[in-house]
Amino acid sequence: MSEQTQEPGRSAPRRVVVAGAGMAGVQTAAALREQGFTGTVTLIGAEPHQPYDRPPLSKAVLLGKAEDSALDVDFEELGIELRLGCEVLGLRPDDHELDTEAGPVPYDVLVIATGAEPVRLPGAEGVRGVHLLRTLDDAERLRPVLARQHDIVVVGAGWIGAEFATAAREAGCAVTVVEAAGRPLTEVLPAEVAAPMTAWYAEAGVALRTHARVERVEEGAVVLDDGTRLPAGAVVVGIGARPATAWLAGSGIGLGTRGEVVADHHLMTSLPDVYAVGDCASFPSGRYGERLLVHHWDNALRGPRTVAVNILGGPGHAPAVYDPVPYFWSEQFGRFVQYAGHHADADRTVWRGDPGEAAWSVCWLRESRLVALLAVGRPRDLAQGRRLIEAGTAMDADLLADPARPLKSATA
Numbered sequence: 001m002s003e004q005t006q007e008p009g010r011s012a013p014r015r016v017v018v019a020g021a022g023m024a025g026v027q028t029a030a031a032l033r034e035q036g037f038t039g040t041v042t043l044i045g046a047e048p049h050q051p052y053d054r055p056p057l058s059k060a061v062l063l064g065k066a067e068d069s070a071l072d073v074d075f076e077e078l079g080i081e082l083r084l085g086c087e088v089l090g091l092r093p094d095d096h097e098l099d100t101e102a103g104p105v106p107y108d109v110l111v112i113a114t115g116a117e118p119v120r121l122p123g124a125e126g127v128r129g130v131h132l133l134r135t136l137d138d139a140e141r142l143r144p145v146l147a148r149q150h151d152i153v154v155v156g157a158g159w160i161g162a163e164f165a166t167a168a169r170e171a172g173c174a175v176t177v178v179e180a181a182g183r184p185l186t187e188v189l190p191a192e193v194a195a196p197m198t199a200w201y202a203e204a205g206v207a208l209r210t211h212a213r214v215e216r217v218e219e220g221a222v223v224l225d226d227g228t229r230l231p232a233g234a235v236v237v238g239i240g241a242r243p244a245t246a247w248l249a250g251s252g253i254g255l256g257t258r259g260e261v262v263a264d265h266h267l268m269t270s271l272p273d274v275y276a277v278g279d280c281a282s283f284p285s286g287r288y289g290e291r292l293l294v295h296h297w298d299n300a301l302r303g304p305r306t307v308a309v310n311i312l313g314g315p316g317h318a319p320a321v322y323d324p325v326p327y328f329w330s331e332q333f334g335r336f337v338q339y340a341g342h343h344a345d346a347d348r349t350v351w352r353g354d355p356g357e358a359a360w361s362v363c364w365l366r367e368s369r370l371v372a373l374l375a376v377g378r379p380r381d382l383a384q385g386r387r388l389i390e391a392g393t394a395m396d397a398d399l400l401a402d403p404a405r406p407l408k409s410a411t412a
């Protein structure tokens with residue numbers, strides 16, 4: 001991260017307001033201070049809890065191995081004003097003001113970091129025993145459910161569904177995962193890569209029912225459209241998340257087809273003095289030639305540094321461009337799965353190792369250059385691959401296919 005301090009006499013903004021106190025919001029506020037911003041920083045979050053990290057919610061927090069996952073940031077020390085339990089209700093850009101539950105809040109610069117909210121299953125709202133897994137409150141509600149060792153039905157075989165199923169099995173529950181598509185992770189991975197993951201469910205003793213559409217959820221059961229009735233002491237819905245941007249209605253801000261705030265390559269929105277970062281915003285990827293909406297932790301960590309540089313920048317400072325190699329990880333069925341890059345435009349796939357084994361990787365190439373990599377239990381492949389993707393290095397596909405050879409020595 002480049003260190004910058006405000007130059008005397010420059011007309012730097014005095015009041016930065018950040019809407020949303022999740023990872024992206026907290027990192028934005030902290031990065032502003034790290035980079036020498038001396039004006040006021042106000043961080044407004046709807047949840048009442050001290051800001052926390054979400055990945056442990058479907059892992060250690062769910063299993064009671066960690067009480068919470070509060071972020072280790074000393075807000076007082078950093079001079080960041082925290083307003084928790086306060087929902088932001090609207091934005092009036094002409095007045096440079098937010099409307100919140102506690103009244104209007106003026107800003108010189110606004111950063112939108114309201115993240116995402118889980119997609120709800122139609123008809124399941126209000127049915128007893130139906131859960132989502134997005135917040136600390138959700139995880140705390142689910143902990144005793146696991147402890148009671150119910151029969152649990154998970155709707156959706158995505159990342160969250162798989163992680164929750166893993167935890168529920170570890171807690172001794174009987175778990176059925178129902179998935180409308182023909183396999184897990186349909187929207188994110190090609191069939192040949194997701195195929196070996198299908199076997200992980202059975203191995204862990206989880207019943208995976210694909211091509212299974214939920215017709216309705218009743219208290220104590222999930223009914224599928226073929227009439228099958230699955231007993232369910234609890235139902236966990238993990239069918240995706242969408243940007244939490246409803247509060248921006250009427251503000252005139254540019255929104256994309258997925259409901260996200262459309263940011264440019266500096267993470268600026270269509271409105272003056274308004275940035276957007278994290279799960280709520282898409283950005284144009286110069287690297288991959290398309291607009292990306294990334295719902296992963298690393299994006300919420302790194303985007304804020306670009307935002308802070310650009311807020312602090314002024315005359316004579318070239319704005320920072322956000323063009324990351326996306327990265328995420330998932331812990332499921334005893335495996336550590338990591339992914340870097342974006343494989344949509346790849347023209348070749350190279351496997352390293354046998355996907356029937358405990359550890360293997362898949363590399364995606366475009367015109368011989370590494371553009372994406374998925375590693376299962378091979379963190380060294382991931383670390384080296386990430387650097388090779390960043391550098392756009394051309395690879396030798398034959399050398400790459402040898403899992404015994406370090407990835408970094410498989411270059412062309």
Ligand SMILES: Cc1cc2nc3c(=O)[nH]c(=O)nc-3n(C[C@H](O)[C@H](O)[C@H](O)COP(=O)(O)OP(=O)(O)OC[C@H]3O[C@@H](n4cnc5c(N)ncnc54)[C@H](O)[C@@H]3O)c2cc1C
Pocket residue numbers: 019020021022023024025044045046047053054055056057058086087088089113114115116117133134135160244247277278279280294295296297298300327328329330331
């Ligand atoms: C259970 C779970 C497990 C995950 N595991 C992984 C993982 O293993 N690896 C990985 O890479 N990623 C993982 N993720 C994704 C990662 O946690 C997110 O990408 C990251 O939290 C995004 O941060 P954010 O700050 O953009 O959004 P959020 O974390 O959603 O934070 C946004 C905050 O804004 C608040 N907010 C929303 N609307 C308003 C409003 N109108 N007014 C005020 N406040 C508002 C919300 O309450 C929330 O606290 C996981 C996510 C979940 C839910």
